[in-house]
Amino acid sequence: MRAKVVQIQANDPQIIAPCGLNCSLCRAYIRERNPCPGCRGSEINKSNACLTCAIKNCKELAAGGHQFCSSCDKFPCAELLHLDARYKAKYGVSAIGNLQHIELARLVIESSIIHDITRA
Ligand code: SF4
Ligand code: SF4
Secondary structure (H helix, E strand, O other), X not given: OOOOOOOOOOOOHHXXXXXXXXXXXXXXXXXXXXXXXXXXXOOOOOOHHHHOOOOOOOHHHHHHOOOXXXXXXXXXXXXXXXXXXXXXXXHOOOHHHHHHHHHHHHHHHHHHHHHHHHHO
């Protein structure tokens, strides 16, 4: 049996979920029949677990206008720690580690914008 080639779309911010997981690595996203559109996509073909996810539906996320949990004041909250422990044990992936990289990139971009404005 031929192994399926997984295309990682890490350069598309829409494919990275608020929790820091990369949806393009999920088997529901890459399956040929009824693929999931990803955490930020429409509700079509999504599992119940994704539709009811406490992180995706978190009030702090919406109220704070956060794109990712990493900019939330409660980061890393108990929900996120629980998810992180589960993914580390099962897949060797850290959602919190991903979010730390995302937050660092955001701060670097913000500080370079401020630098450009003050030079202008
Ligand atoms: S755990 Fe929740 S926020 Fe993260 S990808 Fe799944 S549905 Fe989206
Ligand atoms: S870190 Fe926790 S409280 Fe903050 S937006 Fe994410 S899930 Fe919600």
